[in-house]
Amino acid sequence: MLALGLAGPILAEEPKVCLHPLGPYEKELLAVVKQGVNDTFGLAATELPALPPPKKAFYPPRQRYRAEKLLDYLDAVIASKSGCTWIVGFTSMDISTTKGWTKDWGIFGLGNMGGTSVVVSTKRLHTAKVSPGLLAARTVKVVNHELGHALGLDHCPTPRCLMEDAKGTIKTVDAETGVLCDRCRALVEKRLGRPLPVRKEARQSKEHGP
Numbered sequence: 001m002l003a004l005g006l007a008g009p010i011l012a013e014e015p016k017v018c019l020h021p022l023g024p025y026e027k028e029l030l031a032v033v034k035q036g037v038n039d040t041f042g043l044a045a046t047e048l049p050a051l052p053p054p055k056k057a058f059y060p061p062r063q064r065y066r067a068e069k070l071l072d073y074l075d076a077v078i079a080s081k082s083g084c085t086w087i088v089g090f091t092s093m094d095i096s097t098t099k100g101w102t103k104d105w106g107i108f109g110l111g112n113m114g115g116t117s118v119v120v121s122t123k124r125l126h127t128a129k130v131s132p133g134l135l136a137a138r139t140v141k142v143v144n145h146e147l148g149h150a151l152g153l154d155h156c157p158t159p160r161c162l163m164e165d166a167k168g169t170i171k172t173v174d175a176e177t178g179v180l181c182d183r184c185r186a187l188v189e190k191r192l193g194r195p196l197p198v199r200k201e202a203r204q205s206k207e208h209g210p
């Protein structure tokens with residue numbers, strides 16, 4: 001990969017994304033995620049061994065896991081894995097967080113802006129009659145969206161940008177192109193200190209990148 005001498009906070013080492021399965025997960029989707037992360041960010045992703053989710057993240061009233069507690073757990077994991085710049089918790093269990101007045105709201109994924117950990121669940125991407133191709137496209141979009149947050153991106157007002165706020169709606173995820181708009185793309189390039197790969201839009205999109 002070409003490292004250009006651009007201004008901005010260039011990372012010291014070649015950044016690496018680590019994929020950390022938590023409890024049950026869809027193995028075939030993890031391979032797709034690996035490719036999707038590389039296509040969008042030009043980052044290598046490696047798989048860590050699957051581990052059960054931490055008990056303290058379990059939320060008994062709804063029988064699911066609190067996403068922010070999973071992020072705390074993953075932050076601790078990353079501290080012990082010097083080779084990982086960012087870590088993606090990946091699971092098929094339901095995850096939730098507090099959203100506005102809703103104490104426990106089921107979500108697709110969570111990532112803090114500029115954080116080191118994100119977590120993604122495929123549970124809510126399984127709508128009725130979803131095809132394997134659509135499920136894969138949704139999973140890659142959600143992982144890349146959350147990684148976008150970790151790379152410092154906020155939600156984006158540009159319609160169909162990868163960083164658009166899906167607001168928990170699968171229709172918005174499906175309508176997104178799966179690629180970053182010019183503004184978001186420029187911000188990530190500044191953060192990584194190098195150009196991103198040529199854009200590859202999601203299968204179902206009619207538009208084409210440059």
Ligand SMILES: [Zn+2]
Pocket residue numbers: 145149155164165166
């Ligand atoms: Zn978001």
Ligand SMILES: [Zn+2]
Pocket residue numbers: 156157158161162163164180181182183184185
């Ligand atoms: Zn954008």
